[in-house]
Amino acid sequence: MDVIGGKIVDLQQKQIYNGELHLENGIIIKIVKSEINYDHYILPGFIDAHIHIESSMLVPYEFARIAMRHGTVATVSDPHEIANVCGMEGIEYMLTNAKNSGLQFFFGAPSCVPATQFETSGAIIDHRDIEKLMVRNDIWYLSEMMNYPGVLYNDEEVLKKIEIARNYKKPVDGHAPGLKGDDAVEYIKKGCRTDHECVSLDEALWKLKHGMKILIREGSAAKNYHALESLISTHPNEVMFCSDDKHPDDLLLGHINDLVKISVLKHDLFDVLQIACVNPVLHYNLPVGLLQEGDSADFIMVKDLKNFEVKANYVKGINYINDSGTIHKTKTHSLINQFNIGFIEENEIPEIAPDPSTIIIKAIDGSLITEKTKADDCSSEEILKICVVNRYRKEKIHVGFITGFGPLKGAMASSVAHDSHNIVAIGRNTKDLTKAINSIIETKGGLCVVHGLETECLPLPVAGLMHILPAEQVGKAYEKLQKLAIYNGSTLTSPFMTLSFMALLVIPKIKMSDKGLFDAEKFTFM
Structure with a gap:
């Protein structure tokens, strides 16, 4: 039996006291008060x-190594x-x-x-596949239902997926940016x-x-913390923290702990920890311990309740943190991919120029x-070509125009292109666009910047x-490419x-598909 002492932060009783956890076989079998005045705190881990x-x-195993440093347990x-x-x-x-990484990954069945x-x-992935996933005990919910028009207009396939999840008593995640009124009720x-897509307090x-x-979201891409922050005090039992998307350079700096740190400056500690630690467990029915007798021994040890610097991260009674970082055994990772096209020629990209009325x-x-x-209405030097190249089979390439990236020289391309992850590329001229796209094809995925005669890549x-x-290596390479794009003239x-969200058709207002320019409000091509 292991005995671990500290100032115990009891979220159920809303009190803090010196105590000891008695652990056996990964379970907290007893919690007793102590006369020792400990200089560190024990609390449930962040989710x-x-x-x-x-x-x-990063692959899940490597993601876990970094996230656990920041106090994430699930x-x-x-x-x-x-x-x-x-x-x-x-x-x-x-x-x-994800297996044997220490971090508890609770995966959902993708709905769209x-x-x-x-x-x-x-x-x-159709409803028959969803059935195969929902019957498993390692699939916990139906992931965000982005096809809200399908829900509202009774699309048979969409409704079958939701019904299957509900039959297995598993939650259904929403995704409904801006949806209110009768449609939202339905x-x-x-x-x-x-919903993690709220952008205003009124909507939330x-x-x-x-x-x-x-869900209060503060990721690398979308952020709504400042818009929704007041919910921490007004609705502490009905909100959760999430990141949605967390890029490698940002993950190295922090995770949910960052939201906790800024929140306790203005809000009650127990409300903040209810949101960061408890609410996801209750909503998704997760087998994550909450520092009660009989619970799984999942908890973190921090130096104080201001900076939440993590000294230990226990999952099922095993500590995954030491003085040099996260304790992880080396693991050999397999590869999986689907990239079915060869190099493209310059003449495959239409050589067109915008006229004054071009969208x-x-x-x-x-x-x-x-x-x-x-x-x-745009500066001519900031109008760039944009195209999305089908990575799965050879198809005609469509070209649109984009502004907002600044007077970018050269080109940028990425196979991280939500949601279908074709190759999205922007550039000043066809030659550089072609070079950038072919660089991604050569590495069978990744990010690249073309600058002059040089091409810099991060293969994925x-x-x-x-x-x-x-x-650490991925984050450094990613940061280098970001800086290179900025050096090339990007003002973002x-x-x-x-760039990765310029092909995301489920978010307004207009985006680029591999099939052409798309109106994401009317759900039709332009």
Whole structure:
């Protein structure tokens, strides 16, 4: 039996006291008060209530090594990205790679593969596949139902997926940016009970009133913490923290602990920890310990309740932290991918120029949402070509125009292109665009910047989304590419992050598909 002492932060009783945890076979069998005045605190670990692990560009095992340093003990993870590339085999890859990592990954069944019918993905997951996933005890919920038009208009396939999840008594995650009124009531009534897409407090309060749980999201891409922060005090039992997308350079700096640190400056400690540690366990019915007798021995040890610097991270009674970082055994990672096209020629990219009335995508720094503008309202030196090249089979290449990246020289390309992860590329001229696209094809996935005669790449050999290298190396390479894009003239804070969402058709207003320019509000091509 192991005995671990500290100032115990009891979230159930809302009290802090010196005590000892008695552990046996990964279970807290007894908690007793102590006369020792400890200088550290023991509390339940942090949970990311919605994340796509693939966004970190790290395989799950490597993601776990870094996240656990920051006090994370579990994630509610949607393998939607790799599923769009590799289908059921991709989901199995994530489940297998995550094993023995220490971190508790609670994966969902992706509900929207493909995300829409207006793009080409590498796989289809239908209701029969959802049934196969839901029967498993390592699949915990139906992942975000992005196809809210399908829910509202009673699409048979969509409703079957929701019904299957409910039959297995597993939660259904929502995804309904801006949806309110009768449509939102219907969406909630059909079973979609969470939303991480709220951008305003009014929207979040309306959805809370009608029975939804709201996720406060602060990731590398989308951020709504400052808009929704007041919910921490007003609705502490009905909200959760999540990151959604966490890029490798950001993950190295922090995770859910960052939200906890800024929240305790203005809000009650117990409310903050209820959100960070407890609510995901209750909503998703997760077998994660909450520092009570009989619970799994999942907890963290921190130096104080201000900075939450992690001294230990216990999962099932095993500590995964020491003075040099996270304790992880070396693991050999397999590869999985789907890249079925050869190099393209310059003449395959249409040589067109915008006229004054040409519709232009306007990218917004730090946002997934774009605006619609026209060429005569834009600086000519900031109008770039954009194309999305089908990675799964040879198809005609469509070209659009985009502004908002600044007066970018050269070109950028990425196979991280939500949601189908084709190759999205932007550039000043066809020659550089072709070079950037072919660089991604050569490495069978990754990110690249073309600058002059040089091309810099970060290969992502796992589905064109992730690397098997240590996070420190991936994060450094990613940061280098970001800086290079900025050096080339991009005025965006995170150029590759923004680029990756320019093909995300389920987020307004206009985006680029491998099939052409798309109106994400009217759900039709332009």
